[in-house]
Each structure stands twice: as C-alpha cells, then as structure tokens.
Amino acid sequence: VSPLFSFSFSLWSSMAEPEQTEIGATEDFGAEPDFEDPPGFVDSIPDEELLGDVLQRRPEEVSGLKSVIVVSNIPKVGPDRIERLRGVINKVMTRFGTIKGQAHFPVDANQQTKGFMFLEYESPAQAAAAVKSANGYQLDKQHVFRVHLFPDFEKYGSLQPNWEAPVPAPYTDEENLRAWLKNADCHDQYAILYHQGEKCAVMQNTPQEAQLVKEREYWTESIVRWTPQGSYLVSLHKQGVLFWGGDDFERKKRFSHPNVMFVDFSPCERYLVTFNGAPDTDGDQQAIMMWDIRTGAKKRSFNAGNSKQWPMFKWSPDGTYFARMSDNLLSVYETPSFGLLDRKSVEIKGIKDFVWSPTDNVVAYWIPESLETPARVGLMEIPSRTEIRTKNLFNVNDCKMSWHKQGDYLAVKVERFVNTRKKGTYSSFEMFRMREKQIPVDNVEIKEAVHHFAWEPHGNKFGVIHGETPRISVSFYEMVPGKVKLIKTLEKKQASHLYWSPQGQCVVLAGLKHFNGVFEFYDTSDMTQMNTTEHLMATDLEWDPTGRYLVTQVSYWAQKVDTGYIVWSLQGRLLQRHALEQFCQLLWRPRPKCLLSDDDLKRVKKDLKKYTRTFEMKDRMRQTTASKELVERRRRMMSDYQRYRQSVEDQHKATKSTRLALRGGSEPQVKEFDEETVEYFLGETSQVVE
Numbered sequence: 001v002s003p004l005f006s007f008s009f010s011l012w013s014s015m016a017e018p019e020q021t022e023i024g025a026t027e028d029f030g031a032e033p034d035f036e037d038p039p040g041f042v043d044s045i046p047d048e049e050l051l052g053d054v055l056q057r058r059p060e061e062v063s064g065l066k067s068v069i070v071v072s073n074i075p076k077v078g079p080d081r082i083e084r085l086r087g088v089i090n091k092v093m094t095r096f097g098t099i100k101g102q103a104h105f106p107v108d109a110n111q112q113t114k115g116f117m118f119l120e121y122e123s124p125a126q127a128a129a130a131v132k133s134a135n136g137y138q139l140d141k142q143h144v145f146r147v148h149l150f151p152d153f154e155k156y157g158s159l160q161p162n163w164e165a166p167v168p169a170p171y172t173d174e175e176n177l178r179a180w181l182k183n184a185d186c187h188d189q190y191a192i193l194y195h196q197g198e199k200c201a202v203m204q205n206t207p208q209e210a211q212l213v214k215e216r217e218y219w220t221e222s223i224v225r226w227t228p229q230g231s232y233l234v235s236l237h238k239q240g241v242l243f244w245g246g247d248d249f250e251r252k253k254r255f256s257h258p259n260v261m262f263v264d265f266s267p268c269e270r271y272l273v274t275f276n277g278a279p280d281t282d283g284d285q286q287a288i289m290m291w292d293i294r295t296g297a298k299k300r301s302f303n304a305g306n307s308k309q310w311p312m313f314k315w316s317p318d319g320t321y322f323a324r325m326s327d328n329l330l331s332v333y334e335t336p337s338f339g340l341l342d343r344k345s346v347e348i349k350g351i352k353d354f355v356w357s358p359t360d361n362v363v364a365y366w367i368p369e370s371l372e373t374p375a376r377v378g379l380m381e382i383p384s385r386t387e388i389r390t391k392n393l394f395n396v397n398d399c400k401m402s403w404h405k406q407g408d409y410l411a412v413k414v415e416r417f418v419n420t421r422k423k424g425t426y427s428s429f430e431m432f433r434m435r436e437k438q439i440p441v442d443n444v445e446i447k448e449a450v451h452h453f454a455w456e457p458h459g460n461k462f463g464v465i466h467g468e469t470p471r472i473s474v475s476f477y478e479m480v481p482g483k484v485k486l487i488k489t490l491e492k493k494q495a496s497h498l499y500w501s502p503q504g505q506c507v508v509l510a511g512l513k514h515f516n517g518v519f520e521f522y523d524t525s526d527m528t529q530m531n532t533t534e535h536l537m538a539t540d541l542e543w544d545p546t547g548r549y550l551v552t553q554v555s556y557w558a559q560k561v562d563t564g565y566i567v568w569s570l571q572g573r574l575l576q577r578h579a580l581e582q583f584c585q586l587l588w589r590p591r592p593k594c595l596l597s598d599d600d601l602k603r604v605k606k607d608l609k610k611y612t613r614t615f616e617m618k619d620r621m622r623q624t625t626a627s628k629e630l631v632e633r634r635r636r637m638m639s640d641y642q643r644y645r646q647s648v649e650d651q652h653k654a655t656k657s658t659r660l661a662l663r664g665g666s667e668p669q670v671k672e673f674d675e676e677t678v679e680y681f682l683g684e685t686s687q688v689v690e
Helices: 003-015 052-056 079-096 124-134 151-157 598-606 608-654 656-662
Strands: 068-072 116-120 146-149 189-194 199-204 211-217 224-226 233-236 240-245 250-256 262-265 271-275 288-292 298-302 321-326 329-334 353-356 362-367 375-381 386-393 396-403 409-417 425-433 441-445 450-455 461-468 471-480 483-490 497-500 506-511 518-523 528-534 540-543 549-554 564-569 574-579 585-588
Touching (some): 068 124, 079 124, 124 146, 146 151, 321 353, 362 396, 386 425, 409 450, 441 483, 461 497, 497 540, 540 585, 549 585
Antiparallel strands (some): 068 116, 189 199, 189 585, 199 211, 224 233, 240 250, 262 271, 271 288, 321 329, 353 362, 362 375, 396 409, 409 425, 425 441, 450 461, 497 506, 518 528, 549 564
C-alpha cells in the first residue's frame, strides 16, 4: 500500500472514531474490519492520481546557491583599496535587490583580489535580475562586468559530450494577416467595445451601413488595441495579453503577464511592452516586460521607476532604439540586444520631458529653469549623442513639444510668466525648422492662453485654439520660407480641440464635453466652412486612416446616457447613426505605410481627373445596388413576417374549439389593432404672391 495512502486513511480513521455516551461507554460495532491488502497485491493507482492536490503542496528543497552570483572582470586591487571597491560595486549591484552580508573577494598570496567576487541576494529572483541586467555593465574602459549564477558553473561543467542538434520544426504557412487590405472598395475596419465591455465586435465601414465582420462576448477583460500596422487586435486579460488576427480573428499569440493593465508597441510592430501597474515602491522587477512579437520570447523586464506617465518607454520611429527618463538621466536602449546604448545613460541635469522625431533618430528634450540658469530645449542625434541644436528660454513656467508628422518641424509651446514676480502667464511658440541649415528657430507669440495645438499631417500648416471662454479663437498659420504666416483667425468659436484629416487640408473644430458636441468642418485651402453639425455630449472624435470618414462618439466611460457613435463624411454629412447600450470604445484599424514612392503619389494626384468619372460612375452604381439590396431585404423581412403571422392565425383557428370549451362556449371580442396618428414636421415653404 502506498505510504501516503496509508497515512491519509489512518488520519481519516482517527477522525471517525465513535463519540462516547453520557456514561462514558462506547457502542459495540463488532469486530473491526481488516483493511490490509492481500498478499501479492500491487497498487495500480499512482500517488499523483490519488493525492495530486496534496503532492502539489509538498515542500521542495531549494538550494541557497541559486541566490549567489559571480561577478568577474572586476579591478584587481590590494587590501588598502578593497573597501572602496566594495562600495563602488555595491552601489551598482544593489539596484537589483538586497544583498545579504558582505561581498566576498578571493585574494592571492599577496592579498590582492583575483578579479572576481561572490554576492548573495535575498532571493533567486533578485539574483536572476542582477545577472540579466548587470552582465556587460561597463565600470570603466578596462573593466566590463561578466555576471553569472553560481549554479551555472556546475551545469556547464556536466554537459553531455554526445550533443545532438535539435530537429527544426516543420514549416507552417501562416495566414495572411493583411488580407483585409485587398478589399476592392478599400473599405476600412474598426473595433467597438460595448455593453460595458462585455461585447466586442469588428465592423467593416461602408458609406451605407456598417457590416459585421466578427463579434464575441467577453473578448477582453478591460480594453482592446490595434497593433501599429493593423496586423493584430490585442485584448487584455488577468493572465496576460492575447493577439487575434486573420479573416476570422483567431487567436495567434499569447503573452503571459499577470494583472497586465497597459500595453504599448514599437512602431515597426516587432516588439510589445506590457505593464502590470505595480508602483515602484513594490520593487517588482517584472512590472514592465518587453517581448518579441514574432517569436513570443521575453527580451527584458524593468521596474516601474518613478515615472507617472504611460508609456514609460518611448520608441524611435524605426524601432531601433527606445528610451526612458529618470532623475537627471536619459537612458537609451538598443534592439535587438535590449541593452543600454554604449553601456551608459546620457546625463542631462534637470531633464523634464523628451520626444522622439517621427522620422529620424533625433530626441528633443527640455530642461526647466534652475536658479540663474535659463530653461533650455535641446536636440540630440542618436546613437552619436551629438547635440545638433539648443535654444535657451527665459521666464518659463512650462513647455510642451510637438513634432510635425513628417519630422520637418518641431513646435515648442512655451508658457511664460508675465513678469519676474511669476504672476500670470501667456503662451508663445518656438518653431524649429529641421530641414534647413543650422536649424533656424521662428518665434510666434499668442499673448493668450493656448488650449490646443495641432500640425497638419501632410503640409506646412498648424492650428491653435486660444483665448478665454466665451471669446475662444482659432488661428491657422503656415510655415513659409523665412517666416511664419498667419492665414486666418476664426473668432468666437465653441471649440476645445482641432482634428486634422490624416491627408491634411481638411480640419474639424470640435467642441467636446462641456461644449456640447459642436463640430465645424473647414477646408483650409481657402478657409471655407463646409458644414456645422452637432453630436450632443460627444466625448471623442477619430478620423479613419484614409481621411474619408470620421466618427464622433459618446463613451460610457465618460457619459452614462445616450451612448453610441455617428459616422460622418469628409464634408460633414451624416452617414450612419449607431445607438449602442453602454458603448465604450471605437478604434479604427490602422493601415501600414503606403508602398508607393513620392513620385508615384505625385503622378496619381496629377492624373486624378482621369479617374474621377470612373469613380463617380462606381459610386452611382453602388448606391443603386445598395438601394436594390435594401428594398430586397425589406421585402424578405415583410414576407417572413407575413408567414409568421399566417402560422399564428392558423394555430389560433385550430385551437378555437378548445378555447370555447374552457371559456364556457363564448369567446371575448378582441380588438385586433389600435389606430394612432403621428405627425412629423417636415418643413415649411413661404411664397410671396404679388
């Protein structure tokens, strides 16, 4: 009999002894049965099957050596400098955990260190983090750390001599993750989250109506995101992150990170960043994880640090570098090694914020004023770390940096104090011309509070919302050679945000939230107002990737009533209205970068008039087809209803005798319908008769 089984049964027997009676005697149950196994009995049930839950809680022996690391290639010093060396190394290695006791330095006959040392952390997890992060750390030009776990020496010393190479896995043809781009009419897709997040659906947008592509209940436990090039739909769960793709949105990838709350992606769609929201005080070295999306491998992990914003790491435009800001330091890491660039951070005393250029490996950063030192905006080229331009600023309260989408310009909104007593502020802009020699800077003074700023994506214009309620103004400027030209100022507008079309030229002045959802559509080529619309209590606005449609939405996360979204055309014409219960989120599916060259695009624009008639003819045919399909669908619905009504009437007649018997031979007269007249005001026409 299995010893674990015998122990469990004995414990059960001791618990099942009969209770004593009031006079202390026990009842007589006769002879105790014999539970012994017969001679030669072989138990066919393993302990794992019988007591699996008990065995899972069985304590395991843990070697204390797993918390010990070996740091080699350290300086060789004499006994008079050991304590100083110990302090320098402890300062580096305590970043990854708490060190138990003191570091041990083996010495030779002359009491000089041998160039390596031993450290013990409080847990194996801290030791593993130290090995991963400190290996390759450059102490100086001659000493680069090599860090290993102590048990690794035994593992590598016992390798089998007859090693066999692993057999490569057979090739499997992956599904085309961009098949949706082959839609003949170039219809885009978007994801919606509604019923307070319990339902998620992917829709295909058409001018007439949205078509359902895929819908699931409980597709996500918090939010959904598209990857930067639209290949995957990403859902967040308590256990981690799931990637969905293909025509039927099947599960493609899984990344395990318990209690994940935020995700971010590299622009090249190669890497994933996950964050569980753990504060830096927890000391969680696995709070932030970085993954290779293609292979699913975890590349590196970080603690949360003292940053209060997400994303904590910002990516270069090509995904080659990513950077993080800390006290007086800018740490730039490189891929695919995920190691610190040149093994050291850039020291920038007082750095407040930084932003990557969207097209070049250039970082813009700013430093606030300190005592007699003015504020400063700097441009640094990576990986050379060369400062290509700086600009000193005075009487500065705050700065916000905004890059042009093509990287041609950098706008720095400077909030300055009115006087040296630092009472009252006004705003101005420093405009850096990145493509010109020595990067000249233009100054644009607004002299009022600035509420929103936005660059034209493909062009050289920008818009600014400024002023105080109710005298809100919107000004449009153009970057021309040698100066910044004011195009026009629109006064007394109910606008809180500017939304440029992804293709430029057209812009929407949006009055969100307390402005009650007023939207004005403008063509900035001649500053013509195309339309004025309203979506009451609108909380968000988003253009589709092509700039043909935009969506205004009322999210349940901000407003609890009248939730849903409206689809508008480029000119502000209402196309679709969708009222959804507890609607939360709508995200357009991004498109990858166009494969056409600049010359090809210019040629298409030049010959666009040739294709205009063809496009107009297709639009008319599509509308006619849509009308026919709508009529046919309504006809089918009416036919289905009539068949259902006839079946109910037949059933009603067939059961008449039974009803009469139950009601004593009489049946009450029931009025089949109630007539109600509803009047709508369609319009009013006045004509003067002379």
